Amino acid sequence: xxxxxxxxxxxxxxxxxxxxxxxxxxxxxxxxxxxxxxxxxxxxxxxxxxxxxxxxxxxxxxxxxxxxxxxxxxxxxxxxxxxxxxxxxxxxxxxxxxxxxxxxxxxxxxxxxxxxxxxxxxxxxxxxxxxxxxxxxxxxxxxxxxxxxxxxxxxxxxxxxxxxxxxxxxxxxxxxxxxxxxxxxxxxxxxxxxxxxxxxxxxxxxxxxxxxxxxxxxxxxxxxxxxxxxxxxxxxxxxxxxxxxxxxxxxxxxxxxxxxxxxxxxxxxxxxxxxxxxxxxxxxxxxxxxxxxxxxxxxxxxxxxxxxxxxxxxx
Numbered sequence: 001x002x003x004x005x006x007x008x009x010x011x012x013x014x015x016x017x018x019x020x021x022x023x024x025x026x027x028x029x030x031x032x033x034x035x036x037x038x039x040x041x042x043x044x045x046x047x048x049x050x051x052x053x054x055x056x057x058x059x060x061x062x063x064x065x066x067x068x069x070x071x072x073x074x075x076x077x078x079x080x081x082x083x084x085x086x087x088x089x090x091x092x093x094x095x096x097x098x099x100x101x102x103x104x105x106x107x108x109x110x111x112x113x114x115x116x117x118x119x120x121x122x123x124x125x126x127x128x129x130x131x132x133x134x135x136x137x138x139x140x141x142x143x144x145x146x147x148x149x150x151x152x153x154x155x156x157x158x159x160x161x162x163x164x165x166x167x168x169x170x171x172x173x174x175x176x177x178x179x180x181x182x183x184x185x186x187x188x189x190x191x192x193x194x195x196x197x198x199x200x201x202x203x204x205x206x207x208x209x210x211x212x213x214x215x216x217x218x219x220x221x222x223x224x225x226x227x228x229x230x231x232x233x234x235x236x237x238x239x240x241x242x243x244x245x246x247x248x249x250x251x252x253x254x255x256x257x258x259x260x261x262x263x264x265x266x267x268x269x270x271x272x273x274x275x276x277x278x279x280x281x282x283x284x285x286x287x288x289x290x291x292x293x294x295x296x297x298x299x300x301x302x303x304x305x306x307x308x309x310x311x312x313x314x315x
Contacts (some may be wrong), residue, residue: 001219006305008171008212012188025081031186032112032114032115032188033112033185033188033189033192034188034191034192036110036179036189036192036194038193038196040110040193041079041110041188041189041190041192042112042189042193042195043108043109043110043184043216044108044111044185044189045109045186045189045190046102046108047102047104047108047119048182048185048186048189049176049311050102050103050104051104051119051123051179051182052179052182053078053290053307053311054095054104055175055178055179055306056307057093057094057109058130060093060300060304061091061092061093061215062093062133062168062172063170064089065091065133065164065168066165066168067293068088068089069090069161069164069165071085071087071088072085072088072140072144072157072161073158073161076129076149076157076158076161077154077156079149079150079154080236085144088144090141091137093134102210104123105120105123105124105127107119107120107123113180113183115185118181119178119181120176121179122174122178123310124212124256125174126171126174126175126178129167129170129171130171131164132167133164133168133171134166135168135262136164137159137164139160140157140160140161140164143156143157143160144157165233190278198254198257198258199255199258199260201250201254201255201256202254202260202264202313203248203313203314205243205247206247206264206267206310207310208243208273209240209243209247209306210303210306210310212236213240213271213274213303214303215236215238216233216236216240216278217296217299217300217303219232219233219236220233220281220282220285220291220296220299221291222298224290225285225289225290226285226288226289226290226291227289230285230286234282235284237275237278237279237282240271240275240278241275244268244271244272244275247268248268248271248272250266252264252265263309263312263313264313266308266310266312267310267311267313269307270302270305270306271306273302274299274303274305274306277298277299277302279293281295281298
């Protein structure tokens with residue numbers, strides 16, 4: 001079984017940018033892919049899936065950087081405060097799990113010539129932009145460790161904060177263009193791959209549940225006051241619980257024949273664990289009035305685990 005595309009939600013700013021560019025980006029015509037063979041379509045999806053995976057992993061890094069920048073900026077304005085830079089957690093980036101020899105920098109031959117050219121160019125630009133953020137944040141980190149703000153009254157530090165923010169916005173603009181292109185190409189290719197697949201029901205169930213999990217997390221992240229989103233979050237949670245119960249009981253014969261039954265079970269075991277953790281978090285947030293950053297990070301981390309289980313099924 002070849003891989004199928006996994007659509008995942010990115011940061012709010014990226015989603016807005018993606019929505020604005022989807023209608024204007026050139027190329028990526030679905031008609032270019034509708035007549036591809038299932039094998040060719042699966043190669044296209046394998047490539048676009050990799051781009052989504054990289055995007056998700058790097059999004060965690062960017063989120064941490066942006067959160068740190070707010071704290072650092074406040075600290076640089078009051079560097080004599082002993083607690084000025086407390087709570088800053090170093091961002092880290094670990095590349096996606098590799099399931100094949102496909103590389104982001106080397107678009108697959110099954111793409112149209114126009115789209116191969118697009119990805120070849122844009123992935124290179126994107127990688128350079130991400131590396132720029134890492135380098136700039138590294139300079140800022142060294143600046144803080146050396147306490148150089150004592151020498152220049154935080155001038156260079158504040159300039160670096162602005163530079164990282166600007167570079168981040170530039171990265172998100174490029175990423176939005178990439179994801180917009182991916183979505184156009186992947187829809188037609190996925191339809192071909194799943195058309196006669198005996199694993200279609202399992203894949204669509206997991207994909208729908210992943211989208212619902214992402215939506216649930218987006219709801220609880222959307223407002224610092226949990227009371228404002230409590231009812232909406234509970235409704236989303238109830239729907240997830242119902243879906244997990246139903247989808248985990250889908251007749252497993254076709255998956256077993258393809259030796260995918262264990263991978264399918266592991267996905268829904270992981271989703272069950274996610275629901276248990278979510279129920280606890282919702283209860284605690286109701287008492288406290290808000291979710292902690294640790295709780296939000298935990299939800300996103302468990303969501304990443306679900307993605308890994310999904311990709312394992314499709315490997």
